[in-house]
Amino acid sequence: MDSEVAKSHPSNSIRRPFSGLSCSICENGSCLIKRNYTALSESDLPYEKNNIRCKKGHQFIMEGAPVNGLFFVLKGKVKVFRTGINGREQIVRFAKEGEIIGHRGFGTEEYYSIGAIALEDTLLCYFSKSSLQKALYKTPEFTYDMMLFYANELNRSESKVKSLSQMTVRERVIDTLLYINRKFGENKGFLNVVLSRKEYADYAGTTEEQVIRIFSILKKEHLIIAKGKRIGINNIELLKKEISEHNYFLDS
Amino acid sequence: MDSEVAKSHPSNSIRRPFSGLSCSICENGSCLIKRNYTALSESDLPYEKNNIRCKKGHQFIMEGAPVNGLFFVLKGKVKVFRTGINGREQIVRFAKEGEIIGHRGFGTEEYYSIGAIALEDTLLCYFSKSSLQKALYKTPEFTYDMMLFYANELNRSESKVKSLSQMTVRERVIDTLLYINRKFGENKGFLNVVLSRKEYADYAGTTEEQVIRIFSILKKEHLIIAKGKRIGINNIELLKKEISEHNYFLDS
DNA sequence: TATGGAAACTGCGTTTTTGTAGTTTTTTGC
DNA sequence: GCAAAAAACTACAAAAACGCAGTTTCCATA
Incomplete structure (x- = not known):
């Protein structure tokens, strides 16, 4: 091979x-x-x-x-x-x-x-x-x-x-979730890596509070679930759709 | 050679x-x-x-x-x-x-x-x-x-x-001016390329109005001069200093 | 050099994002 | 399993950035 x-x-x-x-x-x-x-x-x-x-x-x-x-x-x-x-x-x-x-x-x-x-x-x-x-x-x-x-x-x-200069914070957070999902995958409905809210923020280019706020909203919308630090993506299609105009680059 | x-x-x-x-x-x-x-x-x-x-x-x-x-x-x-x-x-x-x-x-x-x-x-x-x-x-x-x-x-x-995720709009605009200066140089006190305010904005990741506003302020502070579309850098040291914490990469 | 169109500019209200401070929940080490 | 520490969360106030609409200036061209 x-x-x-x-x-x-x-x-x-x-x-x-x-x-x-x-x-x-x-x-x-x-x-x-x-x-x-x-x-x-x-x-x-x-x-x-x-x-x-x-x-x-x-x-x-x-x-x-x-x-x-x-x-x-x-x-x-x-x-x-x-x-x-x-x-x-x-x-x-x-x-x-x-x-x-x-x-x-x-x-x-x-x-x-x-x-x-x-x-x-x-x-x-x-x-x-x-x-x-x-x-x-x-x-x-x-x-x-x-x-x-x-x-x-x-x-x-x-x-x-491109994402940093044109997306809203909410979109960047979603983009980050999808990136983590592609990179590390899932295990029993949760992302296969445990990151702090601050680490999500540091990748998305925003603040810890913003990530917390947006996670809260996404939970209410049943797009994600959170059990402590563990995050699970509930409806990946809707999340992808929300940022679909912005051709994010696949980097598995 | x-x-x-x-x-x-x-x-x-x-x-x-x-x-x-x-x-x-x-x-x-x-x-x-x-x-x-x-x-x-x-x-x-x-x-x-x-x-x-x-x-x-x-x-x-x-x-x-x-x-x-x-x-x-x-x-x-x-x-x-x-x-x-x-x-x-x-x-x-x-x-x-x-x-x-x-x-x-x-x-x-x-x-x-x-x-x-x-x-x-x-x-x-x-x-x-x-x-x-x-x-x-x-x-x-x-x-x-x-x-x-x-x-x-x-x-x-x-x-x-890094600059997009951590700098303010003012800093990004200054960063853009310095980038243009490194890339195209000066001629008789003016940057050696003529760009519209919108083009500065599109590089800095902000809006035309913001660039105009910040150019106005920079003019009042005697850091730059503007004759129509032509922009000249008056005090490059102060501009560099303002964004010096952020190690911008030299790309001449 | 006069002129029409484009670009630059300004003020102001709106939206988005951020920061603070205090509370609750979760995690971790014993 | 308990206690201390760390992280997550919330509400509110402040700051930053944005967008609109109207005015002025610039500039290419006739």
């Missing part, structure tokens, strides 16, 4: 770099990287010894720290944020198993412009900048995939620019 | 793809592409016959049109936008000589999510998707540069997300 994907190279299929890295392999201590890229040998993209286990709440990337490489999420959930005006937190995105963290700093910046915190116990794999550059240099397929990955992230980011 | 840049390949220097294409060459009819990428031959990235001359106000990319390639701005100024809610226009970015237009659609989308209009008489060079993919496939350096270019755009876009 891997080789088949690799062969189809210059294509428009959305394929995430590192999609060939399998979690189970790294979990059992000795890590052999299952590769998409047949041209890569062990020495090109060596497995770095420091697989990192993060407890819930641990911040493993600090804003402003020098960029030495990037993280690959093997297992768990992560929030990526930056600190804004008056220390107000801006959540850039959420990440789960199979995604890359810290790639924004890879291109041109010397220091991380974001911080990253584990939302639950999380297993990470770390790749140094130098080993990545070696791999990129040697493997056009890999570089091409990285390019597409960035292009995709750019689309998602621009979609957010 | 070109070959020296090309040799330094896996580096973090910000180098725009196509930076080796020189405007003067294309202007005189017969176009020989001056290349950064020594590995590329004429057949890899052929010069497409349709160099396009756009009159001021001409829209050369329509939203929703199929993506067949991308445009390289040889000369002139362009605004890139998308139409949002209630037909409200959202200006995504401005582009000048040496920049790429339509690259967002290149990655994974089949249709342009943006439109592009020439702000003045503009000369464009068009590259088809297929010839680009061939060139990308063959030339890791080129792909790497494209990757960095996307990474850069991503940073700029995320910076905008």
